[in-house]
Amino acid sequence: MIEVRQLSKHYRVHEREPGFWASLRSLFNRKFRIVRAVDDVSFYIPEGQIVAFLGPNGAGKTTTMKVLTGLLHPSGGEVRVSGFIPSQHKKQFKMNISLVMGQKSQLIWDVPASETFLVNKVIYEIPDEEYQETLSDLVRLLELEDVIRKPVRQLSLGERMKCELAAALLHRPRIVFLDEPTIGLDVNMQEVMRRFIQDYNSKYKATILLTSHYMADVTALCERVLVIGKGRLLYDGAISQLIDTYAPNKRIQLQLAERVESSVLQQAVGSLGRVVDFAFPNVELEVPREQVSELSAKLLTHLSVLDLTIEDPTMESVIAQAFEAKESGTGKGALSS
Numbered sequence: 332m333i334e335v336r337q338l339s340k341h342y343r344v345h346e347r348e349p350g351f352w353a354s355l356r357s358l359f360n361r362k363f364r365i366v367r368a369v370d371d372v373s374f375y376i377p378e379g380q381i382v383a384f385l386g387p388n389g390a391g392k393t394t395t396m397k398v399l400t401g402l403l404h405p406s407g408g409e410v411r412v413s414g415f416i417p418s419q420h421k422k423q424f425k426m427n428i429s430l431v432m433g434q435k436s437q438l439i440w441d442v443p444a445s446e447t448f449l450v451n452k453v454i455y456e457i458p459d460e461e462y463q464e465t466l467s468d469l470v471r472l473l474e475l476e477d478v479i480r481k482p483v484r485q486l487s488l489g490e491r492m493k494c495e496l497a498a499a500l501l502h503r504p505r506i507v508f509l510d511e512p513t514i515g516l517d518v519n520m521q522e523v524m525r526r527f528i529q530d531y532n533s534k535y536k537a538t539i540l541l542t543s544h545y546m547a548d549v550t551a552l553c554e555r556v557l558v559i560g561k562g563r564l565l566y567d568g569a570i571s572q573l574i575d576t577y578a579p580n581k582r583i584q585l586q587l588a589e590r591v592e593s594s595v596l597q598q599a600v601g602s603l604g605r606v607v608d609f610a611f612p613n614v615e616l617e618v619p620r621e622q623v624s625e626l627s628a629k630l631l632t633h634l635s636v637l638d639l640t641i642e643d644p645t646m647e648s649v650i651a652q653a654f655e656a657k658e659s660g661t662g663k664g665a666l667s668s
């Protein structure tokens with residue numbers, strides 16, 4: 332489990348003014364500014380839960396993960412992960428956790444991933460039998476049979492990410508931090524990663540804290556989300572409540588087979604939705620979630636439709652709306668203050 336009480340992490344940043352003379356002056360008279368990257372954040376994650384950690388760029392997500400994995404010392408507050416204080420760097424703590432960063436690699440570039448796996452086997456003192464068993468499980472689930480024999484530099488992004496995940500999980504950590512694990516991957520590969528994360532969670536009862544910009548990752552994997560902004564925790568609760576409150580509508584995209592007057596289209600939509608854009612053959616509608624199926628059926632009956640797609644709002648737009656509501660004081664009760 333992960334316990335975070337009133338965590339703060341402040342960075343002291345040297346303020347540099349532009350220009351040669353200003354640089355020279357700053358050698359003798361240095362000015363500093365404090366960046367409150369994480370500010371009085373508290374939460375508790377019980378064993379086995381998968382939680383999404385969301386927020387805009389620079390919100391403090393990576394800093395929090397670095398404190399939780401012992402890469403950074405907190406400026407204030409208390410953190411315990413599996414009962415350990417991460418900044419004490421106890422060996423048993425390191426054996427229990429793993430951090431995967433989508434944008435950073437732990438694999439050795441010029442040799443096959445299987446070589447990095449062997450290095451990790453030694454570092455984590457994994458017994459031979461357990462290593463073989465976990466490795467064959469990971470290779471099967473992630474379809475890595477041929478991939479782990481090629482030099483890492485020759486792998487595609489998706490193949491490399493699967494190897495990163497395998498390398499990070501060989502020692503069967505019970506607490507896993509995933510920072511953007513699906514970034515840049517195509518839709519199929521994102522799905523493979525999601526299914527794998529779910530399997531790992533249920534097989535090892537692992538606690539997983541994950542950041543992602545993809546709505547599909549969050550809705551598929553996490554019942555609970557933490558939203559952070561400017562270093563403060565703004566929301567801790569069910570993803571469904573966040574979506575209901577800040578993304579109550581879906582988009583329906585229609586492609587019509589026959590031209591219709593806009594009054595006919597309007598009549599077909601009725602009060603179930605709103606026409607956002609109409610330029611034959613394309614129509615874009617905004618529809619409350621609970622009316623999507625009724626309206627889709629009505630459109631297919633009353634109009635000649637070539638194609639109909641239903642889209643979720645992006646995670647960014649949900650978070651942006653939540654922030655807007657927070658800033659303007661119309662928090663609708665979902666964001667904590």
Ligand SMILES: Nc1ncnc2c1ncn2[C@@H]1O[C@H](COP(=O)(O)OP(=O)(O)OP(=O)(O)O)[C@@H](O)[C@H]1O
Nearest residue numbers: 342344366368386387388389390391392393394395
């Ligand atoms: N080493 C550092 N020194 C000074 N400031 C830092 C340092 N690392 C991060 N920051 C600042 O702390 C704040 C939080 O950064 P952090 O990387 O934790 O955000 P994030 O939520 O992970 O963002 P992103 O989604 O862009 O990765 C930002 O204002 C960032 O500029």
